[in-house]
Amino acid sequence: MRLTARIIAVVAAICGIASIATACGNDVATEPSKDSDPVVVEINFSGDSVDPHGSQIDVPVGHRVELDVTADAAGEIHVHSDPEQSAAYGVGTTRISLGAFEIPGQYEVESHTLGKTIVTLEVK
Structure with missing residues (x-):
C-alpha cells in the first residue's frame, strides 16, 4: 500500500505541474499582426x-x-x-x-x- 500511495502522489504531482504549465501557456501574449494599425x-x-x-x-x-x-x-x-x-x-x-x-x-x-x-x- 505504501508504494501505491507514493505512485499516486507522484502522478498527482506530475498532473498538477502539467495543468499549471498548460494554464501558464494560455497567458502568453500573442504577437501583434502585421495588419495592426501602424x-x-x-x-x-x-x-x-x-x-x-x-x-x-x-x-x-x-x-x-x-x-x-x-x-x-x-x-x-x-x-x-x-x-x-x-x-x-x-x-x-x-x-x-x-x-x-x-x-x-x-x-x-x-x-x-x-x-x-x-x-x-x-x-x-
Missing part, C-alpha cells in the same frame, strides 16, 4: 529645423511604422535598422512606410540633409 510619426521640416527633434517613439514589436513627412524642401531620411533604410521625400507631404520592426531595440531616424536625429524608435 505607428505613425508626423515629421515637419521647415528651413534648417525639424520637428520632432530627438524624441523617442514607442513601437510595439511587430508593428509597422509610417512617417508622414511635410517639408518645404526635398531631402532624405535614413533609418539605422537592419537592413538600413533610406527614403527620399519631396516638397509637400510624403508618406514613407518603414515596414514592421520585429526585433526589440532602438532605431534612430535621421535627416541626412540636416545631419540631425529626428526620432528614436524604441521597439519593445
Whole structure:
C-alpha cells in the first residue's frame, strides 16, 4: 500500500505541474499582426529645423511604422535598422512606410540633409 500511495502522489504531482504549465501557456501574449494599425510619426521640416527633434517613439514589436513627412524642401531620411533604410521625400507631404520592426531595440531616424536625429524608435 505504501508504494501505491507514493505512485499516486507522484502522478498527482506530475498532473498538477502539467495543468499549471498548460494554464501558464494560455497567458502568453500573442504577437501583434502585421495588419495592426501602424505607428505613425508626423515629421515637419521647415528651413534648417525639424520637428520632432530627438524624441523617442514607442513601437510595439511587430508593428509597422509610417512617417508622414511635410517639408518645404526635398531631402532624405535614413533609418539605422537592419537592413538600413533610406527614403527620399519631396516638397509637400510624403508618406514613407518603414515596414514592421520585429526585433526589440532602438532605431534612430535621421535627416541626412540636416545631419540631425529626428526620432528614436524604441521597439519593445
